[in-house]
Every structure is written in C-alpha cells, then in structure tokens.
Amino acid sequence: MRTNHLNLLLVLVLVLFVMSTRANGAEKNVMLYTPYTQIAVPPGESINYSVDVINNSDEVKNASILVEGMPRGWKYEMKAGGWTVSQISVLPGEKKNFSLKVDVPFKVNKGTYHFTVTAPGVVELPLTVTVSEQGTYQTDFTTKQPNMQGNSKSTFNFSATLKNQTADQQLYALMAEAPRGWNVTFRVGGKQATSAQVEANATENISIDITPSATVQAGSYKIPIHATTSSTSADIELEVVITGSYDIELTTPRGLLSTDITAGDTKRIDLVVRNNGSAELKDVQLSASKPVDWEVTFEPSKIEKMTAGSTTNVTATIKASKKALPGDYVTKMTAKTPEVNTTAEFRISVRTPMIYGWLGVLIIVIVLGGVYYLFRKYGRR
Amino acid sequence: MGLTISITSISEEDMAMSNTNHPFWVIVNKEIADYVRSWRFIILIVIIALTCMGSLYTALTNIREAIKPNDPDGAFLFLKLFTVSDGTLPSFVVFISFLGPLLGISLGFDAINSEQNKGTLSRILSQPIHRDYLINAKFVAALIVIGIMLFVLGFLVMGFGLIAIGIPPTAEEFMRVVFFLIVSLFYVAFWLNLSIFFSIRFKQAATSALACVAIWLFFSVFYNMIVNLVGKALSPSAWASDYQVIAYQRFMLNLLRFAPSELFNEATMTLLMPSVRSLGPLTMEQVHGAIPSPLPLGQSLLVVWPQLTGLIAATVVCFGLSYVSFMRKEVRSR
Numbered sequence: 001m002r003t004n005h006l007n008l009l010l011v012l013v014l015v016l017f018v019m020s021t022r023a024n025g026a027e028k029n030v031m032l033y034t035p036y037t038q039i040a041v042p043p044g045e046s047i048n049y050s051v052d053v054i055n056n057s058d059e060v061k062n063a064s065i066l067v068e069g070m071p072r073g074w075k076y077e078m079k080a081g082g083w084t085v086s087q088i089s090v091l092p093g094e095k096k097n098f099s100l101k102v103d104v105p106f107k108v109n110k111g112t113y114h115f116t117v118t119a120p121g122v123v124e125l126p127l128t129v130t131v132s133e134q135g136t137y138q139t140d141f142t143t144k145q146p147n148m149q150g151n152s153k154s155t156f157n158f159s160a161t162l163k164n165q166t167a168d169q170q171l172y173a174l175m176a177e178a179p180r181g182w183n184v185t186f187r188v189g190g191k192q193a194t195s196a197q198v199e200a201n202a203t204e205n206i207s208i209d210i211t212p213s214a215t216v217q218a219g220s221y222k223i224p225i226h227a228t229t230s231s232t233s234a235d236i237e238l239e240v241v242i243t244g245s246y247d248i249e250l251t252t253p254r255g256l257l258s259t260d261i262t263a264g265d266t267k268r269i270d271l272v273v274r275n276n277g278s279a280e281l282k283d284v285q286l287s288a289s290k291p292v293d294w295e296v297t298f299e300p301s302k303i304e305k306m307t308a309g310s311t312t313n314v315t316a317t318i319k320a321s322k323k324a325l326p327g328d329y330v331t332k333m334t335a336k337t338p339e340v341n342t343t344a345e346f347r348i349s350v351r352t353p354m355i356y357g358w359l360g361v362l363i364i365v366i367v368l369g370g371v372y373y374l375f376r377k378y379g380r381r
Numbered sequence: 382m383g384l385t386i387s388i389t390s391i392s393e394e395d396m397a398m399s400n401t402n403h404p405f406w407v408i409v410n411k412e413i414a415d416y417v418r419s420w421r422f423i424i425l426i427v428i429i430a431l432t433c434m435g436s437l438y439t440a441l442t443n444i445r446e447a448i449k450p451n452d453p454d455g456a457f458l459f460l461k462l463f464t465v466s467d468g469t470l471p472s473f474v475v476f477i478s479f480l481g482p483l484l485g486i487s488l489g490f491d492a493i494n495s496e497q498n499k500g501t502l503s504r505i506l507s508q509p510i511h512r513d514y515l516i517n518a519k520f521v522a523a524l525i526v527i528g529i530m531l532f533v534l535g536f537l538v539m540g541f542g543l544i545a546i547g548i549p550p551t552a553e554e555f556m557r558v559v560f561f562l563i564v565s566l567f568y569v570a571f572w573l574n575l576s577i578f579f580s581i582r583f584k585q586a587a588t589s590a591l592a593c594v595a596i597w598l599f600f601s602v603f604y605n606m607i608v609n610l611v612g613k614a615l616s617p618s619a620w621a622s623d624y625q626v627i628a629y630q631r632f633m634l635n636l637l638r639f640a641p642s643e644l645f646n647e648a649t650m651t652l653l654m655p656s657v658r659s660l661g662p663l664t665m666e667q668v669h670g671a672i673p674s675p676l677p678l679g680q681s682l683l684v685v686w687p688q689l690t691g692l693i694a695a696t697v698v699c700f701g702l703s704y705v706s707f708m709r710k711e712v713r714s715r
Binding site: 291294352361374 | 705709
C-alpha cells in the first residue's frame with residue numbers, strides 16, 4: 001500500500017515535469033503580448049487591445065487564437081488586416097499584430113473581470129478589466145432645474161437631457177401628465193415634437209414648454225414627464241409653482257359704460273370693481289382722467305383689500321362743467337394697484353340745461369302776451 | 382287785389398266747401414286766392430322752385446364727394462341734400478336764406494296801402510267785421526301761402542333726393558328737415574311782418590317796398606361790412622390775453638346776431654348738421670375730452686334755442702307793431 005502511494009507520486013511528478021518542459025519549450029517559441037493588461041473602464045465602453053503574436057522559433061508557427069473566460073454578455077471581435085481572424089501564422093523570428101475589441105455592456109456589475117487570450121496548448125495571455133462603476137441598461141432622463149416659479153400668464157421653459165444608455169437606437173415617446181387645461185409642448189432640436197430618436201449611448205436635449213391654464217389658482221403643481229419606448233422608459237417630475245395672477249376689472253353692474261348728464265349737474269354712477277385674478281389685491285386706488293373743470297369723486301376712493309374673485313361696489317359721482325358743450329365727452333376711470341390696473345372709458349352725453357330753453361319760452365310768451373294785450377286793447381272797437 | 386266783392390256775395394257753394402264760414406276765414410280764403418293768382422307770386426315761386434331744383438341737382442352730383450370718412454355727420458346723408466354744394470350753385474339752405482326774405486317782402490309790402498289807395502279798405506271796414514280781422518287775416522293768409530310753399534319745396538327736395546340716392550331718411554333726419562322748414566317759415570314771417578308794417582306806415586306801395594328791400598340789403602350786405610369795420614376798430618392787440626380775444630370774438634358774434642339772417646343761418650346750420658355742438662368761440666377747456674359725435678335733435682334745438690327765440694320774438698314784435706299801427710290808422714273813404 002505504501003509502495004502504491006509512492007508509485008503514484010512518482011508518476012505524478014514525472015507527468016508534471018514533462019508538462020512543464022513542454023510549456024517552457026512552447027513559451028520560448030510563441031508569445032502573446034499586449035501592453036495594457038489591466039484596464040479600468042465605465043460600463044458601455046469598448047476596449048481595443050492590440051495584441052502581438054511573437055514567433056521566437058526557427059520555423060513558421062500557425063497559432064489559432066481563442067478568447068476564453070469572457071464574462072457573459074460581453075462581446076469581442078478579433079481583427080487583423082481588415083478581416084476577422086481566428087488563426088494567425090507568423091514567420092520565424094517575427095511578430096504579427098491583431099486587434100481585439102471588447103465591448104463592455106451597460107448592464108454590468110461593478111467589479112473586476114478576467115478573461116484570457118490563448119493559442120490553445122501553446123500560450124496564454126490573461127487580461128483583466130475593472131468596471132469602474134455599476135452599469136445599467138436603461139435610459140437616463142435628467143434636468144438640471146426641475147422647479148420653476150412664475151405667474152399664471154408665464155410660460156415655463158424646462159430643459160432636460162435624455163440619455164440613451166442601451167445598446168440600441170431608441171425612439172422615445174414623450175408624454176406629460178399635466179392638469180387639465182395646461183399645455184405642454186416638447187421641442188427636440190428646436191422643433192416641436194412628440195417623440196425623440198436617440199442613438200445608442202447618445203444624448204438629446206429636450207426642452208419642455210409648460211403653459212398653465214388661464215384659470216389656474218396659485219399653488220405648486222407637479223407634472224410628471226415620461227419618455228418611453230417598448231423596452232425602456234424614464235421619468236422626470238417637473239414642478240411649477242404658480243404665484244398669484246393679478247387681474248382687475250372695472251365696470252358697471254350692467255356693463256353699460258355710457259350715461260348722460262346735464263351740464264353743471266352731478267350724476268352718480270354705480271361701479272363694480274372685480275378681482276379676476278388668483279391673488280389678493282391690496283390698496284386698489286380709483287382715479288379718473290376727465291375733461292377740464294369736471295369733477296369725479298369715488299366713494300370709497302381706495303379699496304383696502306380684495307380677495308381673489310371678490311367684487312366691490314364703488315359709487316362715482318361725476319360733476320360736469322357748467323361750460324360743457326352738449327354732446328359726448330369721454331371720461332376714463334382707472335382702478336389701479338401696483339401690480340395691475342384697468343381702465344373703463346365712459347361716454348358721457350352732456351345735455352344743455354333746460355333753464356335756458358325755458359327762458360327762451362318765457363321771452364316768447366311775454367311777447368305773445370304783449371300781442372294779446374294789443375288784441376284786447378285795440379281789437380274789438 | 383282787394384276785397385271788392387262783399388262777404389255776403391260769396392256763393393253758397395264756397396260756403397259749403399269751406400268748413401268754416403266765420404268772417405275771419407272768409408277773408409283769409411279770399412286773400413290766399415288773391416296771392417296765388419297774382420303774377421308776382423307766380424314769378425317768385427317759379428324762381429324759387431327753379432333755384433331750389435338747381436341746388437338739389439348740385440347736391441346730388443356732389444353728395445358722393447361729401448361723404449368723408451370719420452365725419453360725424455356721415456350718418457346724416459339725407460340732410461346733406463340741403464347743405465351740400467360744389468360752389469357753382471348755392472345749396473338749398475342758402476337759397477332759402479337769400480330768397481325767403483324777398484318772398485316775404487313781396488307778399489307784404491302792399492298789403493294795406495294798395496287797398497287804401499284803391500279805396501277798398503274803407504269798404505271792407507264798413508262791413509260788420511272786427512277791424513283787426515283784416516290785418517290778422519292778411520298775415521295768416523300770407524303765412525299759410527308761405528308755409529305751404531316752403532313745405533312743398535322741402536318735401537320735393539326730399540322726394541327727389543329719395544328717388545336719386547335711394548336711402549330713406551331716418552325719423553330724426555325727417556324731423557330735422559321739418560324743424561328747418563318751420564324755422565324758415567318764421568324767418569320769412571319776420572320779413573312778411575316787417576313789410577306789412579311798412580305797408581301800413583307808408584302810403585305808397587313803392588316806398589314801403591323800397592324800405593323793405595333797403596333793410597333786407599342792409600342786413601344781408603352792409604351789416605357785415607359795418608360789423609367788420611367796428612371789429613377792426615375794437616380788435617385786441619397782438620399781446621392780448623386769450624380771454625380778451627375770446628371776449629372780443631363773442632362780442633363780434635353777438636353784434637352779427639342782430640341780423641336776422643345770421644340767426645337763421647346759425648339755426649339752420651345746427652339743425653342740418655347734427656355734429657355742430659356750439660355756436661361761437663370755444664375754449665380748450667370745453668373741447669378737452671369731447672369726442673365728435675352728432676347731437677340728438679332735442680339738444681340741437683337747445684343749442685339754437687336762443688337764436689330761435691330771437692327770431693320768433695322779432696317776428697311777433699313786428700306783428701305787434703303793424704297791428705298797433707293798423708288799429709290806430711285813420712281810414713277814410715277816398
């Protein structure tokens with residue numbers, strides 16, 4: 001039993017010796033060489049190795065080249081002289097070069113990967129690739145500024161970057177989930193579009209114009225944006241903060257913007273000030289641009305506070321100039337805050353006071369009375 | 382001329398036809414008949430009708446040019462028939478203001494004195510009628526004749542204009558034309574009363590006619606010259622303030638308004654051009670904020686109410702004068 005063990009050991013040593021001498025002999029004859037044997041790359045990168053096959057023997061060596069231990073999903077290609085090669089013949093004492101292109105996929109874990117370029121039974125060249133970060137196989141949709149603020153009348157212009165990190169060209173459908181009444185348009189390369197085509201591993205700038213609805217209330221609104229294809233999708237969420245809009249209206253309860261007045265008289269007009277905006281208005285001043293010698297006073301002349309959508313009744317008292325001509329005059333009434341103002345133009349028809357008319361009638365009556373007196377005095381003799 | 386037939390001799394047929402057989406209306410009817418059959422009335426009415434048709438023709442040929450954009454009177458195209466002219470022939474309004482006095486004078490200048498000269502006056506007055514019936518009837522008859530004539534002419538112009546331009550007048554335009562005709566009637570009545578007054582004062586018909594024509598010529602030609610002379614003498618210096626200039630302008634305008642023709646012109650201009658808002662000088666204060674727009678008829682009437690008052694009062698005063706002088710007149714048979 002002991003001799004058996006001894007024999008087995010002897011055979012093993014002998015075999016190992018024979019193998020090592022064979023290997024040593026081959027190494028002397030054919031070598032594989034590349035300068036960068038350990039490379040760190042990000043996912044999705046292609047590595048180009050330049051590998052030399054060196055023949056140190058004194059006869060022509062025909063070596064078939066294989067890549068072994070390539071991680072799953074990695075692709076490689078060997079080329080020399082413009083062809084894809086799998087066997088290379090080298091003259092004695094010379095070397096031949098071929099290129100090995102290794103595509104690191106996007107979807108790869110961070111870590112160190114090993115593979116070997118071999119001429120089977122002759123020589124091996126171990127290579128190491130370190131993937132520097134966790135790889136993905138997906139789309140990257142980002143924006144630098146996802147939040148904007150403005151009033152309800154402004155247009156919000158976001159710019160986003162769509163990065164296709166898959167291995168294929170992708171046609172992304174662009175969609176926005178905006179509240180009803182809002183308008184979202186996408187621009188790709190300056191042109192309005194509903195989809196964007198992005199080459200593999202390329203980026204595209206997409207600008208997104210968001211117009212809020214006319215009746216939007218103040219507040220913050222989140223608008224998810226989707227870029228989807230059948231295989232991949234990406235989302236960003238934009239946020240639009242609407243500050244209050246300012247809108248004020250000055251009119252009369254019936255909307256009638258004309259009235260008539262007798263020269264020198266006063267006339268009261270009921271006005272309605274309406275806050276049509278979405279923000280509160282403070283210190284609404286009422287003023288009038290009027291013909292010379294006219295007086296326009298407002299009661300109240302200043303409204304302290306108006307909540308959104310509220311109305312306030314104001315009475316304007318117009319006093320026409322005594323010298324006003326009969327006919328139409330224009331008086332502009334303005335409701336003004338620092339934020340917004342509005343003007344209502346009143347067309348005021350001036351009438352002549354009837355007093356002069358009656359004076360004329362009186363003169364005629366006196367004259368006729370004089371004639372009547374003559375009739376009485378002389379008529380019936 | 383003259384009521385040579387006695388009142389009782391009017392046939393029963395006439396009495397039945399006239400709805401009233403009151404002596405006053407009998408005289409009026411007779412006077413109207415006399416006027417209408419008299420040659421001078423026929424000549425005058427032919428002249429006036431021809432000139433008015435001529436002015437209508439000029440108005441119709443120029444009404445296309447008269448329509449301007451942004452003209453506040455543009456909506457009153459029909460009224461332009463009475464005011465538009467190209468300068469070759471005066472407009473209807475100008476003819477009325479010129480020939481109207483002549484018509485009034487011609488109907489009144491021999492109303493009383495010719496009857497007196499013929500001896501018919503005492504005959505009429507010997508009838509059992511009130512004395513003032515005669516003077517009243519003369520006035521009323523002439524007024525009716527003039528009124529019918531003016532309204533016929535005005536409505537003829539409207540009718541021909543309607544046929545030619547095909548745009549019917551609005552109710553307001555129609556009322557404005559009617560008021561224009563009424564104002565014209567008062568204007569002519571003024572001259573009629575003045576000439577009746579002279580026919581009472583002067584024994585010779587020629588004298589009263591000349592006196593009337595002299596006054597008419599004075600007011601239509603010489604009065605303007607005299608006012609201009611006065612104006613030159615009174616004109617403020619170049620350094621006068623605006624208020625002085627305005628006061629001067631007002632004074633000059635008021636001087637001009639002593640002429641009945643000026644009152645008539647201002648009244649008709651305002652009635653036929655609704656955009657006229659004021660007569661006389663305006664300050665910037667009054668114009669500021671005013672927008673050109675036509676006035677409603679009532680306001681136009683109020684604008685010219687002083688002119689109308691003056692015209693009506695002058696007419697009535699003239700009538701009163703002639704009435705008094707006729708009533709105090711000594712009438713003898715020849």
